[in-house]
Amino acid sequence: MNPTIVILVLYILGMLSIGYYFYKKNQSVDDYFLGGRSMNPYVTALSAQASDMSGWLLLGFPGAVYAGGFNAMWIGIGLAVGTYLNWQITAKRLRRYTEVVDAITLSDYFENRFHDNSHALRIVSALAILVFFTIYVSSGLVAGGLLFESLLGINFKIAVVLAVVIVGIYTFLGGYFAVCWTDFFQGSLMLIALIVTPLVVVAALGGGFGGLWNTIGDINPDLLNAGELVNYNFAEKVMWTSGPQPGDGINFIGLISLLAWGLGYFGMPHIIVRFMGIKSAREIPVARFVGVTWVALSLIGATLVGIIGIAALDPLSNPETVFLDLINKYFNPWIAGIFMAAILAAIMSTIDSQLLVASSALAEDFYKSFFKPDASEKQLLVASRITVVIITVLGFILALTGGSVMDIVSYAWAGLGASFGPAILFSLFWKKTSRNGVLAGIITGGVVVVLWKNLLAFTGLYEIIPGFILSALVIFIVSSVGKGPSEEILEEFERAMKPLANE
Amino acid sequence: MEYGLPFITWFWLFVPCAVIIGLSLISLLNSGRSDQ
Numbered sequence: 229m230n231p232t233i234v235i236l237v238l239y240i241l242g243m244l245s246i247g248y249y250f251y252k253k254n255q256s257v258d259d260y261f262l263g264g265r266s267m268n269p270y271v272t273a274l275s276a277q278a279s280d281m282s283g284w285l286l287l288g289f290p291g292a293v294y295a296g297g298f299n300a301m302w303i304g305i306g307l308a309v310g311t312y313l314n315w316q317i318t319a320k321r322l323r324r325y326t327e328v329v330d331a332i333t334l335s336d337y338f339e340n341r342f343h344d345n346s347h348a349l350r351i352v353s354a355l356a357i358l359v360f361f362t363i364y365v366s367s368g369l370v371a372g373g374l375l376f377e378s379l380l381g382i383n384f385k386i387a388v389v390l391a392v393v394i395v396g397i398y399t400f401l402g403g404y405f406a407v408c409w410t411d412f413f414q415g416s417l418m419l420i421a422l423i424v425t426p427l428v429v430v431a432a433l434g435g436g437f438g439g440l441w442n443t444i445g446d447i448n449p450d451l452l453n454a455g456e457l458v459n460y461n462f463a464e465k466v467m468w469t470s471g472p473q474p475g476d477g478i479n480f481i482g483l484i485s486l487l488a489w490g491l492g493y494f495g496m497p498h499i500i501v502r503f504m505g506i507k508s509a510r511e512i513p514v515a516r517f518v519g520v521t522w523v524a525l526s527l528i529g530a531t532l533v534g535i536i537g538i539a540a541l542d543p544l545s546n547p548e549t550v551f552l553d554l555i556n557k558y559f560n561p562w563i564a565g566i567f568m569a570a571i572l573a574a575i576m577s578t579i580d581s582q583l584l585v586a587s588s589a590l591a592e593d594f595y596k597s598f599f600k601p602d603a604s605e606k607q608l609l610v611a612s613r614i615t616v617v618i619i620t621v622l623g624f625i626l627a628l629t630g631g632s633v634m635d636i637v638s639y640a641w642a643g644l645g646a647s648f649g650p651a652i653l654f655s656l657f658w659k660k661t662s663r664n665g666v667l668a669g670i671i672t673g674g675v676v677v678v679l680w681k682n683l684l685a686f687t688g689l690y691e692i693i694p695g696f697i698l699s700a701l702v703i704f705i706v707s708s709v710g711k712g713p714s715e716e717i718l719e720e721f722e723r724a725m726k727p728l729a730n731e
Numbered sequence: 732m733e734y735g736l737p738f739i740t741w742f743w744l745f746v747p748c749a750v751i752i753g754l755s756l757i758s759l760l761n762s763g764r765s766d767q
Binding site: 298301302305308309311312315316438441442444445446449452453454455510513514516517520521524525527528531 | 732733734735736737739740743744745747748749751752754755756758759761762
């Protein structure tokens with residue numbers, strides 16, 4: 229049997245056993261969703277980053293660099309800085325505030341933070357989570373499809389089904405504890421793969437990095453310049469031409485659109501929920517250092533993977549398979565199996581966290597709030613697990629409709645970032661933020677992203693920018709004109725600003 | 732022909748990453764001190 233497949237099967241069995249172990253252990257909804265707020269900083273950090281970085285990091289992003297040269301690295305810079313700012317600005321305050329108002333999900337936080345008895349905030353945020361996470365989950369299934377298609381030589385659709393079955397079973401069983409611990413392991417594996425691959429391939433090519441730049445420069449020197457634009461069109465056999473016109477550099481709209489990816493972090497529910505699960509706010513500096521270092525190194529590694537692929541491989545029909553093709557060509561099948569497992573790790577560690585957040589949205593926010601307020605813990609766990617199945621099936625249908633990993637992720641990323649980013653930041657930092665302001669802001673962010681993507685994409689401006697700005701403006705204006713928050717809310721706000729008694 | 736990485740590429744690839752890692756390290760060391 230092919231050693232690569234043996235390793236991958238062992239890996240999948242290992243992850244499923246962890247899921248099963250925690251399936252037996254999870255006693256409560258709090259355990260399933262937040263691990264009982266008991267995670268140590270190392271697990272929290274790697275889990276936050278592994279949840280963040282999906283198949284996008286190993287397939288979508290290197291693919292963009294492979295096709296466009298160093299110009300695509302601006303996305304990575306935006307994300308690295310965004311990660312740092314999110315840990316720096318949001319983490320500690322959100323950890324404290326969610327304890328003060330006793331919230332275990334993002335929708336809980338909004339409802340409790342604003343004492344919203346109408347449940348309007350809960351419904352709107354749960355809806356935004358369900359819509360954009362379903363899109364996001366489908367990107368992971370596309371990535372899984374690419375992996376199994378390449379590995380097993382099977383049809384893409386069957387490959388996607390395989391990805392659905394593996395990821396679905398594993399999240400269905402495990403919950404937060406399993407997700408966090410497998411994320412920790414998976415995050416380590418992803419980082420190793422991204423550091424080792426470029427070094428091994430450059431060594432195999434000979435001539436070191438100097439030789440690499442020469443080979444790439446001979447193909448098109450603009451590939452080496454982060455300020456220049458390069459096009460790649462395999463179908464029409466025009467690989468790596470400068471343009472639109474030769475000599476056209478990146479313009480302002482292009483640059484801010486790439487950097488603006490970093491804005492998304494403030495509103496990414498599956499990432500910021502990690503901030504809520506850490507043992508204590510005092511652990512955040514350690515987690516921040518580990519998380520930021522991981523992101524910076526893995527983004528540099530992923531950029532190099534894409535760049536090296538230009539010199540080391542024949543032109544690819546799908547640039548997003550660059551990492552897969554590099555490991556197939558340059559590593560022995562056993563090591564290739566481990567690195568393929570890293571791709572699966574990236575996919576699973578993101579999808580599982582997203583399914584978990586989405587299932588908490590449906591089970592806690594809809595089922596418990598509207599249909600069965602007296603639902604037992606057991607019924608809630610069952611409802612959560614059914615949600616995992618529903619979202620996976622919807623994501624599966626979307627995954628089969630086409631689109632690259634990069635395109636699907638960018639849409640979901642913009643939707644979540646613009647809906648929740650400004651709402652989170654205002655609610656954590658501005659005392660006078662009102663319920664109506666946040667409600668209007670979440671709706672505005674989500675709607676603007678969808679409209680911009682469908683009607684104004686020709687402007688070249690990434691939809692997260694108008695979505696984020698308009699959402700922030702709406703929160704500010706609506707909160708300013710309406711009635712101010714009650715004394716009780718103000719008192720909670722003040723309490724969340726200081727270290728808690730148990731820290 | 733000989734090619735190298737232009738300034739705009741290597742500077743922006745490495746410096747922002749170095750800065751955020753450095754800043755996180757500094758605040759980690761400072762947080763340890765204030766706890767004592």
